[in-house]
Amino acid sequence: MTDNLYSNEIEKEIEKLLVSPKPAGEFVARLANQLHLQAVRQEKRVIRPLFFRPAFIAPAVAAVLLIASILYYSPEAVYAAVCKLFGYMPGVGLIDENAPVRILKQPVSITRDGVTISVNSAILTADETQIDFDISGVPASAYADEEHASGCPLPEEFMLLPDGTRQDAFAPIPAEIEHATFLLPCIFNTLPDTLPTDWEIPLEFIPLPPQATIFPVVEQPSETAVNPQSTDGQSADESFTLAVDQFIAAGTGYILMGSFHAASPEDGWMQITGAIQVEDVSGQAVDYSVPEDIQVVGDAIKQSPWVLQIDIAQVAFPVTIRIPGNAYTLVDPSLTASLEFDAGDDPQFGQEWTLNQDIVLGKYHILLETIRASENGYTFKFKYHNDANGNITMPRVGIEGFQLVGGGGGGGPDGGETSLDFKQIPTGKLKLVFSDIYVVTDNLSWEVQWQPD
Amino acid sequence: MDKYSNRTIDRPDSPAPPLPALIDQARQDPRAFGRVYDCFIDPVYRYIYNRVGNSADAEDVTAQTFLAALEGISRYRDNGYFAAWLFSIARRKLVDHYRMNSRLADLDEAQFVLGDTDLDGNIIQSERRSALQKLITALPEHEKELIRLRYLAGLNFAEIARLLKRGEAATKKAFYRLIARIQNQLEVPYD
Numbered sequence: 001m002t003d004n005l006y007s008n009e010i011e012k013e014i015e016k017l018l019v020s021p022k023p024a025g026e027f028v029a030r031l032a033n034q035l036h037l038q039a040v041r042q043e044k045r046v047i048r049p050l051f052f053r054p055a056f057i058a059p060a061v062a063a064v065l066l067i068a069s070i071l072y073y074s075p076e077a078v079y080a081a082v083c084k085l086f087g088y089m090p091g092v093g094l095i096d097e098n099a100p101v102r103i104l105k106q107p108v109s110i111t112r113d114g115v116t117i118s119v120n121s122a123i124l125t126a127d128e129t130q131i132d133f134d135i136s137g138v139p140a141s142a143y144a145d146e147e148h149a150s151g152c153p154l155p156e157e158f159m160l161l162p163d164g165t166r167q168d169a170f171a172p173i174p175a176e177i178e179h180a181t182f183l184l185p186c187i188f189n190t191l192p193d194t195l196p197t198d199w200e201i202p203l204e205f206i207p208l209p210p211q212a213t214i215f216p217v218v219e220q221p222s223e224t225a226v227n228p229q230s231t232d233g234q235s236a237d238e239s240f241t242l243a244v245d246q247f248i249a250a251g252t253g254y255i256l257m258g259s260f261h262a263a264s265p266e267d268g269w270m271q272i273t274g275a276i277q278v279e280d281v282s283g284q285a286v287d288y289s290v291p292e293d294i295q296v297v298g299d300a301i302k303q304s305p306w307v308l309q310i311d312i313a314q315v316a317f318p319v320t321i322r323i324p325g326n327a328y329t330l331v332d333p334s335l336t337a338s339l340e341f342d343a344g345d346d347p348q349f350g351q352e353w354t355l356n357q358d359i360v361l362g363k364y365h366i367l368l369e370t371i372r373a374s375e376n377g378y379t380f381k382f383k384y385h386n387d388a389n390g391n392i393t394m395p396r397v398g399i400e401g402f403q404l405v406g407g408g409g410g411g412g413p414d415g416g417e418t419s420l421d422f423k424q425i426p427t428g429k430l431k432l433v434f435s436d437i438y439v440v441t442d443n444l445s446w447e448v449q450w451q452p453d
Numbered sequence: 454m455d456k457y458s459n460r461t462i463d464r465p466d467s468p469a470p471p472l473p474a475l476i477d478q479a480r481q482d483p484r485a486f487g488r489v490y491d492c493f494i495d496p497v498y499r500y501i502y503n504r505v506g507n508s509a510d511a512e513d514v515t516a517q518t519f520l521a522a523l524e525g526i527s528r529y530r531d532n533g534y535f536a537a538w539l540f541s542i543a544r545r546k547l548v549d550h551y552r553m554n555s556r557l558a559d560l561d562e563a564q565f566v567l568g569d570t571d572l573d574g575n576i577i578q579s580e581r582r583s584a585l586q587k588l589i590t591a592l593p594e595h596e597k598e599l600i601r602l603r604y605l606a607g608l609n610f611a612e613i614a615r616l617l618k619r620g621e622a623a624t625k626k627a628f629y630r631l632i633a634r635i636q637n638q639l640e641v642p643y644d
Binding site: 010011013014015017018020021022023024027028031032034035036038039143271272273274275276290292295296298304305306307 | 474475477478480481482483484485486487488490491494495498499500502503508511512515516519520523524527581582585586589600601604605618632635636639
């Protein structure tokens with residue numbers, strides 16, 4: 001979105017004619033919160049590297065014990081042991097070197113009516129199947145001229161196994177299966193009856209050749225991590241520490257994997273607010289890339305995981321990795337406040353009560369301005385009293401004796417709204433319970449230095 | 454509701470890193486998608502509003518668009534064309550919206566919302582504005598879409614070309630031919 005928007009006056013006139021209002025602030029906040037909740041759920045669904053999956057916990061524990069026992073005698077031996085266990089295969093990602101990885105025996109192409117689909121490569125692990133394919137020879141006439149007309153709606157690909165099982169093309173294929181058929185119902189966005197459909201491409205898989213490149217993943221000793229630093233004069237937040245957790249010496253560069261370490265899961269969470277910066281020993285910015293094939297996964301302790309790759313040729317070590325962020329730290333979780341609220345016997349949709357009630361949680365004050373009835377619950381509107389005690393978030397709200405079925409909300413630095421949904425709207429005299437506020441420390445910058453041994 | 458549900462996705466005073474970095478972060482960590490959302494919520498909503506013509510439907514389709522984008526961002530591979538990718542989702546959601554509302558017949562009559570004559574302008578300006586409005590309203594849908602993508606979505610020609618699966622040069626040429634044609638017709642006395 002960079003080229004000049006206007007080349008002449010007529011364009012400005014056209015632009016002025018277009019009437020599309022900006023979205024309402026309430027909608028923007030509500031959707032932002034919905035996206036955040038979805039993101040949290042999505043993160044939990046992310047396929048973890050083999051050694052984080054339940055099936056691999058026992059071997060992983062055994063590996064840790066093995067490492068611990070070796071560490072007692074020799075750090076060098078630990079390095080060697082870790083190298084043997086986990087590896088990085090370019091184009092595939094993190095793998096358990098002891099688990100089988102298979103590839104496509106040879107590329108396969110099929111041509112029908114001048115259109116060719118070629119499966120160039122495939123990599124099969126216990127976690128997933130990666131298929132690299134391309135399509136050529138599709139005539140322009142197969143696509144719609146009109147913008148609103150739609151063709152093949154979704155590029156859904158499947159894999160047909162020898163026993164007749166039809167599964168997502170990217171789902172893992174059992175290790176004993178050597179043949180499968182790649183199915184493509186139609187070619188994305190092409191119009192009906194213009195091209196052949198129901199493509200079937202037979203594939204054969206073989207074990208990964210022993211000479212395949214796999215780089216060891218090395219656990220980074222924790223002493224490399226340093227305490228967070230604040231660059232804008234604020235006191236440093238010590239709830240989270242930036243750390244490089246693992247590194248990979250991959251060809252001409254290093255891949256660094258890190259995260260923010262929370263002192264405990266109850267502390268709160270970290271929010272990265274800007275781009276990661278990498279500098280070399282002289283303070284020169286270092287270009288980096290983000291490997292697409294490594295999926296880093298965080299948890300309550302290792303939060304906001306990141307991964308980056310630097311080219312060894314342009315770097316004078318040590319490098320400094322700097323990440324801007326906000327820290328959300330839970331204020332004493334035992335703090336609660338309650339409030340009696342009479343909603344009446346028959347609260348009406350949209351009915352609003354003005355309370356302007358001060359809610360006190362420890363030294364923090366929050367103003368509950370209004371409560372508004374929705375179809376199956378209530379929306380609480382808060383205003384914060386941000387003062388010397390620091391910025392805070394909205395409190396968690398509950399209604400004693402009523403089970404939530406949903407909710408949402410959002411807001412800005414000065415206040416916001418929280419909505420609670422129930423199976424049926426609670427009525428009568430209700431006890432509102434407030435808890436769990438977070439202190440927000442923003443505009444922080446964390447740094448960690450790293451260099452290869 | 455989990456304990457994070459009260460959080461504010463972003464604070465207005467936080468620094469604004471380059472978009473590619475934000476997208477990379479979001480691909481690694483879905484929770485970072487909030488920053489990408491902040492960058493695109495206005496143009497996506499305005500584009501969709503222009504297609505559906507009311508805020509209720511615009512909010513519905515916008516929400517579906519961003520939820521689908523969040524769901525799919527880890528699979529986004531077209532580095533450098535994120536906007537085209539996002540608006541392609543918006544366009545698919547619009548098609549779904551029309552279908553779900555049993556308005557297949559209306560697909561040929563997609564909304565194109567234009568403002569009323571500017572009451573602050575003088576009479577000559579108002580007449581010109583009215584004439585321009587008639588000209589644009591009469592445009593075929595694919596030309597209206599070019600205007601939407603350019604001025605409401607704020608896409609550059611490379612992104613529009615990517616989205617429409619056309620060449621960049623051809624897209625640019627088609628756009629400026631359209632603008633020239635509108636200008637020429639505008640200068641002809643309008644009945």
